[in-house]
Amino acid sequence: MYAFVTFLAGLLFGLGLAISEMTNPAVVIGFLDIFGDWNPSLIAVMGGAISVGMLGYWIKNKRFSPIMSKEWHVPNLKHIDRKLLIGAGLFGIGWGLSGYCPGPGLTALTNNPMEGIYFVGALIIGSAIHHFQNVLFRK
Structure with a gap:
């Protein structure tokens, strides 16, 4: 369910x-x-x-x-920290440059496949970098 x-x-x-x-x-x-x-x-x-x-x-x-x-x-974060500001800034820059945020960006794979491939590829690479950064630099 x-x-x-x-x-x-x-x-x-x-x-x-x-x-x-x-x-x-x-x-x-x-x-x-x-x-x-x-x-x-x-x-x-x-x-x-x-x-x-x-x-x-x-x-x-x-x-x-x-x-x-x-x-x-x-979410339980109660303060604004450096990671939040950097993440929000990167999200805003990516959104402003491409016109896509992650949800609508996935629809580009069908609406506009050439742009969609680049956007979703960049999304996957960025997510992988974040994941491996957390794995490598875990406190």
Whole structure:
């Protein structure tokens, strides 16, 4: 049941990205082009995502335990550190340069395979570097 609900959540997320056209890098880059042909539609998408996230936290705070897990899986970092700033900066640079963030970037494999191959390849390489960095420099 957990896998089925996870699949449905991912499907709903993907449909939301497709309907809002966030799978199109031109829309994302249009949002970042504030001095050119600015496209503010990403604000509405972010507002919807934040609303769903707030609803999720509201439900979590009303329940004693989750329905399909033994414990809640929520971030517990309470401070801004160097790793968070570097990660956010790299994410933003990659998003701004490519117009893709990881979720919509995977759709590029079907929508725009040449760009998708490069983006997903870079995503995999970056993830591998992060993994091996953690393995090699574990404290």
